Amino acid sequence: MKIAHRVLKGAMLSTISIAALGAGNIAYAQNNAPADENAEDQADDNSGFGENDIVVTATKREQTLQEIPVAVTVTSAESIEKAQVRDLADLQTIAPTLRVGQLQSSANTNFIIRGFGNGANNAGIEPSVGVFIDGVYRSRSAAQIGDLPNLQRVEVLRGPQSTLFGKNASAGVISIVTREPQYVFGGSVEASYGNFNAIIGKADITGPIADNIAFSLAANYNKRDGYANDLNLGTKVNERNRYGFRGQLLIEPSDVFKIRLIGDYDNINEDCCVAANLFNGPTGAIVNALAGGIGLDAENPFSYNVYTNLPSENRIKNYGGSAQIDYEAGALSLTSITAYRGVDSFSNQDSDFTAADLLQRNINDTQIRTFTQEFRVSSDFDGPFNFLLGGYYFNEKIDVNNDIEYGEDFRAFGNALLGAATGGALNFSILEGAFGASDFAAGLVSSPTAYAGQFFAAGTGYPSEIYTLDNQAYSIFGTVDFDITDRLTLTGGFNYTKDSKDFSSNVTATDAFSAIDFNAPQYATFRRNLLIGGGAPFGLATFLGANPTTTTLPDGVTPLSSIGIANANPLAGLRAFQFQPRLVNFPNSVEDGETRDGKFTYSARLAFEATDSLNLYASYATGFKASSVNLSRDSRPFLSDAAALGSAGLLQPNQSFGTRFAGPENAEVFEIGIKGAWDVAAFNLTLFKQSIKGFQTNIFTGTGFALANAGEQSTDGIEFDGTVSPTDNLTFSAAMVYLNPKYDSYPNSTTGDLTGTRPSGIPALSTSLGVDYDIPIGGDNKLNLHADYYYESKVFLFDDNVNNPAADAFAKANFSRSVNALSASTTLFLDNGLQVSVWGRNLTGAEYITTAFPSVGQAGSFSGYPSQPRTYGVSAKYKF
Template identity: 65%
Template structure:
């Protein structure tokens, strides 16, 4: 096995036997540190981490974790989690079609955007509170202490099981010393960022803090049809805290926050222009220059749409954390209630042709969580942590997908193209994008006449304002028990075992109504036999058959679905009738339970070098398809037929995806010396039943992969040749593959590399601090690289897309001059190399053969001033 061979080789190189690769002690939650301890948290000699529920140095902690300090975030001008990936190469963050849809990926594993029924595989926690959807975690970063990125499944230390990893954001608690800061930044695209915070005592036992932020920027993309900027920033938020410490054994921290986003976002550029491109441009003659799309030019940042995109997100809630020292055992309780209210609407055909008139999403999520922990702090060889976690969530989703004013002529052109001009929508009106003579056979008149009502369908196929009205709901209730036990066998050797038992129940329902008349027509209807006869007869004559042969063929096949000459038009039945759930066959419920565990060991070779090894499993419960692609399982077809529930043109897919089960084998070496530090991790991680959510052109197909596996090597380190100069670097190698994925949206893709995962990525940085009297000048730079990665899960790769493989070469830099009185000024720039890459590729909406993609953010730069007091 690749991992074992690599472990043995590494052990031989370091002079350590594999048997000695055992894991360091996991210790537990302690009382909140003093202000003096807080001030020392990011001393170069001891970066403090709380990933294991106790403060430990980065060298001591026996897990793969990357830590980004508040100082680094400030100097590097990291504004949100999207920026964070340039500092943590094992993390990838992609913003998709709206401000509310952001996908987090660690070690090549991650999902959860674009569907409110899917929990992310990467869990985001802010001050110990789980943020269940990306819309609740993408706002501007609050007054930070640090961000910890834990790689691999996390179950025994976080009550909410995370199958791929955890992003843990730790903010500053209120202080008993008065202080604060104010910051103002201005950059290109008229970017203005203002932040302020203040903290101090209200009494000897009560401290408080309040902070606020405002982030505004003009769009860096242009909508030339509407004459507006897009991909802008417009968000603000506020956060208040109270901290009670009546004595040295009890503390209570209460947090309330509110943030709002109101933005025009996000553009998609045309990557490949398919056969529909000419039709789109012909329909867009009223736009400037008659341009419908900027064909195959995704980095022009120029788009043509009919309506500006709307993104309105309100995210708010409160939490409380009670810590109580019981004497040898610490008790912690974290309670939270959160609300995400998100609305978006987008011209999702991304063209000046009015094809999609409305694609709106209105989602509201209410989440309540309760966690309790008991953690020992004994002097002996034995210590434990035992906790319980409760999670309750309600989700309501209301969507609309409606045809625009030009989808009718667009559909007519598609039908003519698919039938070589033999058929069209109607012979009563010339719905032809190119002004040709109307077709002789109009489907609306013909279908209606054959059904005995010639006017039944007139003007209804692809009519403006028709489509889907969607409503979805889900209630989720889960609880878990978790814990770990430490056995410190010697002063240097510690064994640890942990467990997590999770019970998760979901109930869901849909109320989706389709008014797409064309999608509601059954082309195999026996009443349409005369039309099918004539089409087969004419087609046979064109093929050189005699009239008698043609008539015999048409007679034999006019009621044969496999030989239906209208079959080629079924791909244009975009929004068919929807079978709602629950029904007499499908109960709309999932019920999952799982036992996950961790076995770890660590050995402290000396005061500078630790080694560890671990085996861990993880779990994520079933995810529900709360989208228009929610379809009954094929296995239920017989029961649905018997019950008389099948809809016209019934198709099959999934109502939900089964749980993910992950496991990881990992070994690591951590070293820290006076002038250098280094960490090396080698792992093999896999997820059985990985929940894949792939866009198909009109919706998202949710399906389980058989198994996805990643072998990887992660290295990060730093060296300080002088007190003023530090070099840092992080390198990640990933070899990821779908071991088995036979039922993907594009067929059997077993043995292929999952999309968007670079084989090699790295971040190199340098920081130089030059004292100038009582002042200091700091120069910081970092370079982020990702090797080329395919952006599609294909079983037959389109070679033309090789030019659009994601490759990242981004340089960031800042120059800060800090005065001794607390004032500092910074000149900064991000993506100074002007790197261009597509974060995600997808099939263009209702445009067969065309591919679209989201371009990355271009070069940004500016100046900021900050005063700390």
């Protein structure tokens, strides 16, 4: 067979990169575990691969590490175990090409590869980095973050992967592979205890049911006290409380026919995630006064002390099942993967992150139901030509119910802001009386006191927000390999994807102040009185006295000659306080509430095996991600629809415009590389240029999220990783990623034209250094010493503010991040299957802000998510 022939050829059609100590640890596991208890040995024996071959499936074929023609980082279960990686967020410390950002809830996580990634904070936004578990697409981060038991390996595919993966993957793929059931009875039990009362338990068992049927069962439990303190509520924050189950059944009616059934359930119920005050702006004093003392721990993010008036809730149920069928018909292999998944995610949090009762609730209740079907056929001919051809179908339904309401203190908070903005000239009582009297005179309300006590009243806001999204997509994809010579292989690939989305909103708004149209004719007398006699800043006489030669009103635009005093609007500046306006629901007579996208993508690669130990390659690939939809209160009609909406009578008071959705992403990448592998050393070096046109951004503005396409973003980069083993027991490893990103075109950002500037949050240099040392202590007993060091160069946390240079200088002076984190473990391996570890993560106590953002409703203040502090503990594991 051709695959076997390539294995015998030895090292080098590799375009894979090995995460820190990944290869060494896989080899260790295979060479030191008892033969009859090693599930991976059995799997290798059954597949025909060699004892030390690392088998991966990044190209949707089983291939060895040496021959696979895709740039991918592989992290083995042994590497993850020794590094005490607890979840995908920890994985970045040993795979520097990957960055993971935890945001405001357990269900909001961003995965970023080579500086590209999005997908959190909105159920309508699909991630640019696709996550697949055992070949099944997990469409949202709430379905991706569970603690997987019985892990075999994690493959991080860099660059667009659309030609092999039928849904999105414009920036890369994280493919997680769990171990198949085995026909040899065995399993393991693990327990770990660490600081913050961290308790982790895992157990799995596998074995035969019949000669051709095997099973496996696994369970995991992860509980930890919070490492932050809510001093107002007297509770802990940022806890862990998760458990899960996973069952598998392997049925092999014959040597050429295999069925793998998987069912899983994960449950998360925890208080996450702490947001600290980074800069205390002008609202800080108001917050403290309303809280009756201390409302926030100002500018002290690493005290891990916060003040809120509402404990956060994060509840996630993630479940599903899949059936994979594999059949070999001679030189052809057929595969079918059918899957159904459900995610129920509920969160409620104090989104103002203060002890003042500004927001009494911010609820998000999301249900996602996903069905996927994939078919593919691949060849294993003896000749120079081989192929893979597949089809993919995706059907997903999303239902979102939100509720955000003002708390008891928001009226006083808003009144203070209003007074500060108007020099003390106005307050809500004055405005309520004036608008009530005017609307009563116009016959619009039944009483002059209709608005008394209603502006920013507790319990008002958006008590009901309902959004739906129905998404259907299908694609056909394939690759063709042609061996020009024994050492030169040409590969081409293609994908055509068709994606359709239908979406709707039904939002109820009850904030009376945000519903006032300041331009309404019934308020003309009130506006005139403010202009003539209102005093600063509204007094027209005062303004003209200070600007005697002006020909325009205070806005600097409107000519005095073309508009009367009665029509000038001194209330325009108050629109900034209309936080929760009436919205235009969709679909409607103008907006159809749908997107329809289709794209053909392709790839080409030339790989040359220069020697048995050295290989060079060059590749070009394109990628595609369909439109993403804004399923939130921040959805706004496109400005291009303004006239039609006005004609249809659908525009709301103080109507603003933005986007309903962001259009597709189109990616491309050029790569060249050289790789070598010898008995004591190996390295991979890749140079690339990757870009995404229409990169989808979802930027928090302080009161909402702006979803838009960024024009084009590109990254030039270098990736290197290598290992050196001076002796059989000692391995050094290094992985480095250098990135030079820029916005090639971003003219319409929220902070001005960013074309030519560097995107925030992407470090120029990320490095992981590791060492692994085995000390024999008699028989097959060993002591393993492991350490890995992770470094990230300094980055700024906000994009440039072209519209406001002073704000830009302030952000660069105050909001940046760099990382220096050391982790280590010492593990005793006994030949009876027992292993005992002492471990620590972030032993250097690195402190950094993962993400920063304008504080909610508190103009001039900034908040951020502080990194996890030092953790350490002991663990014991018994394999049988």
